[in-house]
Amino acid sequence: MGTVPRRSGMRLDAFLDRYAVRTRGMTASEIRALFAVASRPEVVSLAGGMPYLNALPLDAVGSVIAKLIRERGAVAMQYGSGQGDPTLREQICEVMRLEGIAAHPDDVVITVGSQHALDLITRIFIDPGDVVIAEAPSYVGALSVFASYQAEVVHVSMDDCGIVPEQLSDAIKAISLVGKRAKFLYTVPNFHNPAGISLSVLRRQEVLEICQRAGILVLEDNPYGLLGFDADPIRVLRADDPEGVIYLGSFSKTFAPGFRVGWAVAPHGVQKKLVLAAEASVLCPPMFSQLAISTYLASQPWQVQIKTYRELYRERRNTMLTALGEKMPSGATWTKPGGGFYVWLTLPAGLDAKAMLPRAVAARVAYVPGNAFFANGSGSSSLRLSYCYPPPDRIREGVRRLAAVLEEEQELLATFGPGELRPTGNNSSGASTPFPDLA
């Protein structure tokens, strides 16, 4: 065999003057190199959003898929419809029924993970300079899509009950004062990534009404909705406004991400445009993935599996909250998620999550600094911790190491003042392309 020697990485890019303007919004994350280090086994990574797949019944899944190939292999390996397999779209409607959605399979467009749906929706709505309203903080993958289509993101604050309605109204007014109207509100109402909080039931109607009055579509991204720890699934926004909400769902967290199957539910006109955009982008979503999931849903106790995940993640959430309470120095605060994967931790005054990250990785613990979740590079006083993947003893050890780093930073701060702790010339934007570890 023998591979070809890699050509030098230091050559000039001969095509620098040829790229589209939109590529300026596509930047590599500065923390990518650090994360290569953070993936070493001695580092406790509280950074990634990978589901804990060892909780899946791999033998059963293997049998299901082997049977699929034996019985329908020539269909499962063939091209399929651009909108997605009709049977799987029916099953998706059954899944969404758990959250109060009454949708028809024709309303559903299956995509290559819900990241692909985010991309397609942005593609059909956003011209350069168009405004998107998003929570502060927001999912890094959504911000990277918005940046790559040259959208202008206006962040709206959240409190413990989710996005703040008054601030949403104020933002809409401010946008209209400059002669614009936001194309949509991007929101993760349930078990927010990265904030770890949910939009309160009382506020849901209010947020919908504000957007309806302003003529603004709501883009509801809900990968974690069925992973609540305490109660029945929360009724989603789409359930109460089928004509004003585009809903995004995913099997990545309730089953497994390696199939890349997500979906969008959209008003009729939007759905038709989404199918056209999807066909231009990938012809059709992977038929094999779709039929594997369809067969899994039809033959396996998938709701029991979701319960298994919920219990597993609840235990890890508890472990993390307990460890944070025991170890964190005073001045640090954090959210208490009722589901999903993430805790949002705000540092004691004067500390900077972005500047601190190299020292944390040296102390063998990794997190995602908060600025990754803001389009404008702010947010460095906070960081995201995930409890989904590491087992409880590793979570405890990771929090212990992180607490020690915080204490050292506080000592440095007391001794030398804030100048030492802040990165110099911090003018880099936050959002950059989400490498899959950040999903």
Place this chain on the structure above:
Amino acid sequence: MGTVPRRSGMRLDAFLDRYAVRTRGMTASEIRALFAVASRPEVVSLAGGMPYLNALPLDAVGSVIAKLIRERGAVAMQYGSGQGDPTLREQICEVMRLEGIAAHPDDVVITVGSQHALDLITRIFIDPGDVVIAEAPSYVGALSVFASYQAEVVHVSMDDCGIVPEQLSDAIKAISLVGKRAKFLYTVPNFHNPAGISLSVLRRQEVLEICQRAGILVLEDNPYGLLGFDADPIRVLRADDPEGVIYLGSFSKTFAPGFRVGWAVAPHGVQKKLVLAAEASVLCPPMFSQLAISTYLASQPWQVQIKTYRELYRERRNTMLTALGEKMPSGATWTKPGGGFYVWLTLPAGLDAKAMLPRAVAARVAYVPGNAFFANGSGSSSLRLSYCYPPPDRIREGVRRLAAVLEEEQELLATFGPGELRPTGNNSSGASTPFPDLA
């Protein structure tokens, strides 16, 4: 269960004034409705580009994938790298070696089928109004991507030896006269879709030199390169110009399309931008698909399988050419493909493939009218016939029916003149989103 009744399809689209300008380039194919009819079993479809998957060893593939899930299920179902699995990228380099390419796995970006690579490359290079040069005719899926990014497509004629170098030079000159430079030349040099011809070996260097002199990238799309019927694989353009060619490959035709695994090989700077664009669009390609194909390549005689496909398609090509020779009325001409899936048939003078299609479908035979393969709506004097999917007796029957339709059209033409045969007000553009049947 019981599904929710579908809301009326005739409502106005409340978001008509919100869509991005680029959606004007995303139009539904006019022939889509006809193709729903054409998929009925009584119709011989010579339209689709679906590979004949019953030629695959489904039992062996099933065992390979079941073993993958048992042994590495938690990896195969997890998120992966945005650039694609490193082992599969090594294997792809081995596959490309058959066509003269010496590439490093770092140069390879795995995509959701090569359609996704087309989308990403267009995304990073094309601003609205930028020029792409493409053969006349061109792959419908590429034209739809170019349209959705608001590119201006300049077609260059082909003859039996592929794209005509003089015409390519002339087009480049004409483009520079209006103060522009094409961003790239899009070409399918081997077993062209839809033209069914290959760029002659003598012309390859000439085309490369013309593009090098003009500073124009070459985008070489090569899904059929290993499916030649007569000789060893043809040396591809990328083999002789690693810094000036972006190469696209796919497992859709040499193995199966349902996994949606294709790839791009690009110069270093372009490759880095492609990974960023890929991560924003789908986070990562399906890990399950990638490891399924990687395991298949590592454990199964994949070159023997390609030989099986070649022999199968050679027989069908022979059947189609023989039937065309026996049945077609004088005045019809067609290409003689040395590989791949397609014959390009030019109608006797006065006939129109687009206008004739409803009558052909009524006569229970379907094809793709030539205008689908032109950005400007021309090309209706030709049509594409595919021989990849129907067995030989169906191919013969389909050609017989098509020949009868042509003869009836000629009689109509002789009786009533050309007015009756041409669609009125034919101002629609050709390219529209490729539904997967047209792949």
